[in-house]
Amino acid sequence: MTQLWPAPTATGAVRATVPVPGSKSITNRALVLAALAEGPSTLRAPLRSRDTELMAGALRALGVGVQDGPDGSWQVTPAALRGPAEVDCGLAGTVMRFVPPMAALASGLITFDGDPHARKRPLGTVLDALRALGADVDGDALPFQIRGAGKLPGGSVTIDASASSQFVSGLLLSAPRFEQGVVVRHVGEPVPSLPHIEMTVAMLRAAGVEVDDREADTWRVLPGPVRALDLDVEPDLSNATPFLAAAAATGGTVTVPGWPARTTQAGDAIRDILARMGAQVQLTDEGLTVSGPAELDAVDLDLHDVGELTPTVAALAALANGRSQLRGIAHLRGHETDRLAALQTELTKLGGAVEQTEDGLVIEPRPLTGGSWHSYADHRMATAGAILGLRVPGVLVEDIATTGKTIPDFPGMWSAMLGGAV
Numbered sequence: 001m002t003q004l005w006p007a008p009t010a011t012g013a014v015r016a017t018v019p020v021p022g023s024k025s026i027t028n029r030a031l032v033l034a035a036l037a038e039g040p041s042t043l044r045a046p047l048r049s050r051d052t053e054l055m056a057g058a059l060r061a062l063g064v065g066v067q068d069g070p071d072g073s074w075q076v077t078p079a080a081l082r083g084p085a086e087v088d089c090g091l092a093g094t095v096m097r098f099v100p101p102m103a104a105l106a107s108g109l110i111t112f113d114g115d116p117h118a119r120k121r122p123l124g125t126v127l128d129a130l131r132a133l134g135a136d137v138d139g140d141a142l143p144f145q146i147r148g149a150g151k152l153p154g155g156s157v158t159i160d161a162s163a164s165s166q167f168v169s170g171l172l173l174s175a176p177r178f179e180q181g182v183v184v185r186h187v188g189e190p191v192p193s194l195p196h197i198e199m200t201v202a203m204l205r206a207a208g209v210e211v212d213d214r215e216a217d218t219w220r221v222l223p224g225p226v227r228a229l230d231l232d233v234e235p236d237l238s239n240a241t242p243f244l245a246a247a248a249a250t251g252g253t254v255t256v257p258g259w260p261a262r263t264t265q266a267g268d269a270i271r272d273i274l275a276r277m278g279a280q281v282q283l284t285d286e287g288l289t290v291s292g293p294a295e296l297d298a299v300d301l302d303l304h305d306v307g308e309l310t311p312t313v314a315a316l317a318a319l320a321n322g323r324s325q326l327r328g329i330a331h332l333r334g335h336e337t338d339r340l341a342a343l344q345t346e347l348t349k350l351g352g353a354v355e356q357t358e359d360g361l362v363i364e365p366r367p368l369t370g371g372s373w374h375s376y377a378d379h380r381m382a383t384a385g386a387i388l389g390l391r392v393p394g395v396l397v398e399d400i401a402t403t404g405k406t407i408p409d410f411p412g413m414w415s416a417m418l419g420g421a422v
């Protein structure tokens with residue numbers, strides 16, 4: 001039986017400054033680019049969590065050197081990518097979508113697998129695209145294998161990326177090393193999480209790669225060298241959101257230091273979202289400071305670009321003063337779990353009133369009661385349970401350790417934050 005974590009109830013307004021570890025999305029992009037670079041790279045303050053350790057493990061399995069440097073940095077030394085190798089993707093969307101295009105450049109047999117639920121996450125689009133670009137791929141989901149020839153022609157490919165932006169990002173990241181580069185065209189319902197593709201494009205350009213994204217739903221990467229990285233990884237803004245939500249939910253004040261003034265991280269959208277819910281939000285040299293209102297306002301939000309914020313926002317909506325609607329997030333049914341079903345089920349268990357729509361959730365405020373909160377091996381479901389526990393006594397979060405996917409010590413950070421609750 002998985003340990004039940006008693007989510008602490010805030011004894012008053014939470015007041016804290018919460019330093020947040022590095023960005024998962026930036027770290028795992030940087031690892032891929034560093035593996036393909038023309039020389040050694042240094043990644044400072046990278047995220048050290050399950051998803052990024054799995055990415056580092058994938059690189060090492062392919063022959064790339066990833067060593068610990070000073071002060072928690074990673075030193076990445078490229079090498080000829082080779083098999084035989086086994087890649088464990090865990091439940092990491094970035095690993096299962098970003099590593100196969102890189103593995104197609106290796107010489108030898110590369111086999112992939114992951115957690116049971118990872119075998120159900122959408123992946124066939126990436127594998128079909130790699131076959132169209134000249135790769136020898138056997139399988140359409142985890143587990144599958146790639147027989148690398150040490151190079152990949154590349155070229156043009158049309159995909160439906162409406163299930164995940166990572167299909168596009170994965171192909172673009174390795175494309176400078178494809179002989180013809182790549183032209184990726186999306187055809188289908190709108191691509192979600194576009195800020196993540198903007199992050200991919202920005203990081204490719206910062207590494208000296210030429211990317212043309214002037215045409216809608218089309219990305220062209222020219223073949224050429226990838227410059228070695230010397231990167232300071234930003235804090236993970238999406239992983240900051242549970243801590244900022246603690247201020248919003250308790251009428252307190254939380255500051256996250258090091259919040260970038262300019263960023264491609266989707267999590268930056270939390271500033272506008274919390275302001276719409278009635279919080280005071282201020283970005284200063286000290287970082288981002290959120291001060292919660294006496295009562296949270298209900299919201300009607302299109303979260304299509306920032307779907308990963310949904311568990312945090314849904315938890316706050318369940319505590320708000322009216323009917324909230326969250327839209328544009330149908331693709332969350334392919335995240336770490338079916339997050340729409342999970343949020344509906346778990347909020348309903350606590351007394352909430354939640355309905356699924358075709359592309360989202362409608363959440364009516366109800367008095368909530370304590371009880372068990374299932375995490376479904378989803379780090380953001382676990383943190384959503386912690387947010388609710390601040391206001392609802394008796395919430396027992398199942399598998400709080402699943403937060404280790406992207407936060408090294410969430411329970412410790414949460415406890416330290418509450419040390420300031422007055």
Ligand SMILES: O=C(O)C1=C[C@@H](OP(=O)(O)O)[C@@H](O)[C@H](O)C1
Pocket residue numbers: 024025026093094163164165166169192193196307308331
């Ligand atoms: O490229 C990335 O780093 C990510 C892209 C998004 O995936 P989806 O487009 O599948 O939502 C996001 O939700 C995920 O947390 C991280």
Ligand SMILES: C=C(OP(=O)(O)O)C(=O)O
Pocket residue numbers: 091092093094308335336380406
């Ligand atoms: C969807 C997420 O992760 P991934 O797809 O990278 O596993 C997330 O972190 O919310």
